[in-house]
Ligand SMILES: CC(C)(COP(=O)(O)OP(=O)(O)OC[C@H]1O[C@@H](n2cnc3c(N)ncnc32)[C@H](O)[C@@H]1OP(=O)(O)O)[C@@H](O)C(=O)NCCC(=O)NCCS
């Protein structure tokens with residue numbers, strides 16, 4: 001009898017064992033609270049947690065290692081990337097796309113119809129809630145944060161690593177790395193990937209050209225007429241196909 005466990009195998013530098021494989025699979029499996037409602041054709045990624053009373057409608061995709069906080073509603077056909085953090089009581093409607101690493105704080109509401117009506121003009125028929133020519137898209141690009149209690153308009157993009165202050169009303173696209181606040185939200189400064197404020201605009205205007213180093217993480221940037229260059233080599237990929245460009 002060999003004194004080693006015959007179930008262990010070492011292939012391609014990977015140690016495998018049936019029990020270990022099972023434990024790893026359980027750790028990777030999405031965790032869904034029993035009170036959550038997950039409709040048909042919803043894809044939940046590895047390690048994603050869905051908390052109590054969440055409702056995720058059909059044909060929605062949530063990536064790996066996400067958190068969907070309690071009492072959040074995600075409509076049908078929504079695309080959510082990896083490592084996205086969604087706090088409690090967030091309303092995400094159809095035609096919203098959320099890229100990797102986004103944070104959406106509690107009580108935030110997305111919208112997708114600019115001039116909504118419940119019924120046909122004669123009040124005789126309820127209008128369908130399915131997407132139609134009135135349904136307008138919203139994209140939240142990678143790394144962005146939306147503060148608590150925001151309302152997000154439609155036909156717009158929140159840029160990469162942008163930060164929307166608590167309670168904001170977003171009616172227009174927000175540039176990459178911009179800090180935006182207010183009603184309506186306007187950019188008032190710039191933030192680092194790490195979340196640190198880099199600088200505030202003077203007289204409400206972005207700088208023509210400014211080189212800046214983050215006081216917290218030492219990342220360096222050049223801000224140039226609304227464009228952001230990350231000097232440590234990170235690149236700004238263009239929006240994915242179908243996305244509206246940031247203005
Ligand atoms: C926008 C934000 C990042 C600014 O932080 P800050 O740079 O430390 O701002 P300060 O507190 O120094 O305030 C600077 C000015 O902005 C105002 N201000 C701050 N946050 C604001 C907001 N969300 N909306 C409108 N004005 C705001 C302050 O009243 C102050 O105004 P004043 O110059 O007239 O006195 C922060 O206030 C915020 O909203 N963070 C998000 C918090 C959140 O939602 N977290 C959710 C997870 S817990």
Ligand SMILES: [Zn+2]
Nearest residue numbers: 192194214217
């Ligand atoms: Zn930083």
